[in-house]
Amino acid sequence: MIGANIKRLRLKHEMTQKNLADKLFVSAQAVSRWENDEVEPSIGTILELAKIFDVTADEILGLESKEIPEQALQEEKNEKTYQTEAPPRQxxxxxxxxxxxxxxxxxxxxxxxxxxCSKCHQSKEEKNRSEVLRIGRNRRIRAFIFGTLAAVIFLSATFSMWNTALAETNMRIYAIAFSLSMFTFVSCCFLNNNFVGLMALKIAKWSIKFPALIFTLDVDGCLWFIAMKLLSFILGIVIGIVMFILALLIGGLVSVFVYPYAIITNIKHPEKSYFD
Ligand SMILES: [Zn+2]
Structure with missing residues (x-):
């Protein structure tokens, strides 16, 4: 079957066995053996032959029926028309x-x-987006209100000193500057998109770890233990207050420079937040 097909196609292309053999880089004897069905050509050779004869491999193998019955052709056509006219939606x-x-x-x-569905997804996205914008705007409003409040509190706390004999011009400038830094500090904390709040918290929380006490179980030992505990307690409070003031001072100073960045970030990227 394959042999007959090769021979037929070779003769159709007016080739000798030698011509074909040369194209395939085999001997004329090999071609002769294929045509006499003594040996079957390899798949690779069949594909090469198909290329040379400009036919499908199926035709060489004798699998392709050349004449499709009229009815089958009509049926195939109908099927195609059906598919293009009404594609079944899965x-x-x-x-x-x-x-x-x-x-x-x-x-x-x-x-x-x-x-x-894409519609619901889209509306959900829009809802989320407006929610993010709302939260961002609220943070900005809170930052302004509480920042102003902090500034007013610190300013009024120092106000009583303004008119005393101790008050000098420098004092007043410091008081105003500190109040402004409190505004930026509190605003930065409420904007919640920068490190100022966390930094101040870390400074305020900083404390000395007191070493464990070793004491004897008699009256003197117990008294010494209580005295040391009391001392470390008082020292702890003092350090706490000092660190709190330090946190306000450093936080306030840093926030003056961070504030413009924080407010711009809040407007441009309202979703950005340091703590969730
Ligand atoms: Zn839906």
Whole structure:
């Protein structure tokens, strides 16, 4: 069968066995053996032959029927027409938000285990976006209100000193500067998109770890233990107050430079937050 096909196609292309053999880099004897069905050519050779004869490999193998019955041709045509006219839309899933079916050609969005249609997904995204904007705006408003409050409190705390004999011009400038830094400090904390609050918290929390006490179990030993505990307690409070003031001073100073960046970031990227 294969041999006969090779011979037929070779003669059709007016080639000798030698011509064909040369094209395939084999001997004329090999071609002769294929045509006499003594040996079967390899798959690679069949593909090469198909290329040379400009036919399909199926035709060389004798698998392709040349004449398709009229009825089959008509049926195939009908099928094709049907497919182009009414493509069956494959049902994919049901949207868990609006309960509408989602078909093949439509976008399907998976969020975790939830399946959404593109419409619901879009409206959800928009809702999330406006929620983020709202939270960002609220942070900005709170930052302004509480910042102003802090500044007013610190300014009024120093106000009583302004008119005393001790008050000098420098004092007043310091008081105003400190109040302003309190505004930026508190604002930075409420804007919650910068490191100022965390830094101040770390400074304020800093404390000395007192060593463990070794004492004897008699009256003197117990008294010494209580005295040392009391001392470390008082020392702890003093250090706490000092560190708190230090945190305000450093936080206030740093916040003056961070504040412009924080307010711009809040407007441009309202979703950005340091603590969630
Ligand atoms: Zn939906």
């Amino acid at each position: 049902f994919l899933a049901v949207c868990e938000e609006c309960n509408n079916p989602i078909y093949e050609s439509e976008e399907i969005v998976r969020i975790g285990n939830k399946v959404l």
